[in-house]
Amino acid sequence: EIVLTQSPGTLSLSPGESATLSCRASQSARIGDLAWYQQRPGQAPRLLIYGTSRRATGIPDRFSGTVSGTDFTLTISRLEPEDFAVYYCHQYGDSKYTFGQGTKLEIK
C-alpha cells in the first residue's frame, strides 16, 4: 500500500512569499498519478494539480507541481491571502486511493 507523507505539517509564511510543500510516496509511482487539493476552512477540497504538474481549470499559474523520483512538490509563488489553507496530495496505487495527511499553510 502506498503511503504519502507530507511535509511540513504546518508552514507559516507571509503574503507575497513563496511556499514549497512536499509529498513523498512510499513506493515508486507512475508519473502522472499525483494530484494536489486545497481545502479552505469549512469548504470541500478543490482540485489544484493533477497528473503531477497539470493545473486544473481556473487555477492560477502561481501554483505548480513537480516531481523528483518519489518526491512530489507543490510550489505556490506570490502567496495571496486566499492561499492560506490546508493542502493534500493524492495518489492511486494497488487498487486504492491514498491521501497525504495534509500541510497547513498559515499566515505568519
Add this chain to the structure above:
Amino acid sequence: EVQLVESGGGLVQPGGSLRLSCAASGFSFSNYYMHWARQAPGKGLEWVSHINTVGSATTYADSVRGRFIISRDNAADTLYLEMSSLRAEDTAVYYCVREPTGTGMYFFDYWGQGTLITVSS
C-alpha cells in the same frame, strides 16, 4: 455547472445503518467513475469507496470493506452509499466525488459539499 449534492447524513447509534445519496447534475453522470471520501472532524481526507461507470466494479478502503456498499443509478443520476455496522470512528463528513475517466490519470475533479455522519449513543 457540475453539482454534487449529498444527503442522508445525521446522528446514528453505534451498530446502526444509514444510506447516503448524492444527486449529480450538470454533466453526463454515467460517463464518470464516482467515489465517496470522508473527513473525520479536524482530521485529513480518507478515500472510502469507488464505483465504475456502470456499477459492475467497486473497491473499498480496508476500514469499511464488508460494512459499506456503494452503488449508482445512472437513470436517476444518483450515487449511493449504504452504511451498516457503524462505529464511532465512522463519524465524519462524507463527500461525493467525481473522477474523470479516460485520462490515464487518477484524480478527483469535483467534490460535493459533504454530509455529516455522527455515530454516537
